[in-house]
Amino acid sequence: MNFQFSLDSIFPEDLMIIGRDLTPKVVDGSLNSSTPSEYYYKHFCRLDPSSKMALGEVLDRMGAASARAQGLSQVITTMEKLRTSENHIVYIITRKHPDRSVDGADICVGFLKVGRKRLFILDSSGGQNEVMPVSVLDFYVHESLQRHGYGRQLFDAMLQTERVEPVHLAIDRPSDKLTSFLAKHYGLRQPCPQMNNFVVYPGFFSDREEDE
Ligand code: ACO
Numbered sequence: 001m002n003f004q005f006s007l008d009s010i011f012p013e014d015l016m017i018i019g020r021d022l023t024p025k026v027v028d029g030s031l032n033s034s035t036p037s038e039y040y041y042k043h044f045c046r047l048d049p050s051s052k053m054a055l056g057e058v059l060d061r062m063g064a065a066s067a068r069a070q071g072l073s074q075v076i077t078t079m080e081k082l083r084t085s086e087n088h089i090v091y092i093i094t095r096k097h098p099d100r101s102v103d104g105a106d107i108c109v110g111f112l113k114v115g116r117k118r119l120f121i122l123d124s125s126g127g128q129n130e131v132m133p134v135s136v137l138d139f140y141v142h143e144s145l146q147r148h149g150y151g152r153q154l155f156d157a158m159l160q161t162e163r164v165e166p167v168h169l170a171i172d173r174p175s176d177k178l179t180s181f182l183a184k185h186y187g188l189r190q191p192c193p194q195m196n197n198f199v200v201y202p203g204f205f206s207d208r209e210e211d212e
Helices: 037-042 049-070 079-083 150-162 176-186
Strands: 015-018 089-095 107-116 119-122 128-131 134-141 170-172 198-200
Touching (some): 049 079, 049 134, 089 150
Antiparallel strands (some): 015 089, 107 134
């Protein structure tokens, strides 16, 4: 997706994360990891007001495109929803045009939003378990760039940063494309749908370390 402005000043690296402070940060071990990641992880790219408006446009338009792609009547991801969330994190991939004099040529490729949700999940004996797993809430790669590996890059960065195994995730209403994606890349099959529209996979309760 293209924008009228350069994405470079908001997203100096190709893969970044944004939380409720609306301050893009470099993902540890990100795509351009030739620079010491520790430094970049702590280096906040503080945005001036016009850059913050531009960030809002990126998040709002990408969120709307994701909702359209999933056939949802409600948009799940906007800057305002991120700002007022408890713990949501958006992983976002951009691609900058090599010629910096070309306006509007940078591309936002896609994003993945995750957060911890308090959920009741059924175990194999039918018991309700209150857990707070890392949950996949919204995931979108622009139509022109799907099946190019960008979804995998976003997902791997999330798994590494959140220190979570794919089998321990809860997924909010996965689409057919996401179900296929999870089977292909992470071997997740035979989803177990829950009353709350979330889906978990066999092994969800095995070797959990965190929260719960
Ligand atoms: N049809 C079926 N499977 C697909 C499709 C498609 N059009 N596109 C991607 N996939 C799955 C397949 O398993 C594919 O492997 P294959 O090409 O060998 O069949 C695999 O994803 C490709 O992996 P990546 O290239 O890393 O994934 P991609 O960059 O396409 O991102 C994503 C995957 C985010 C699901 C993307 O297809 C997309 O944006 N889809 C539309 C929006 C959507 O459905 N989002 C998930 C909503 S549910 C939620 O967010 C909780």
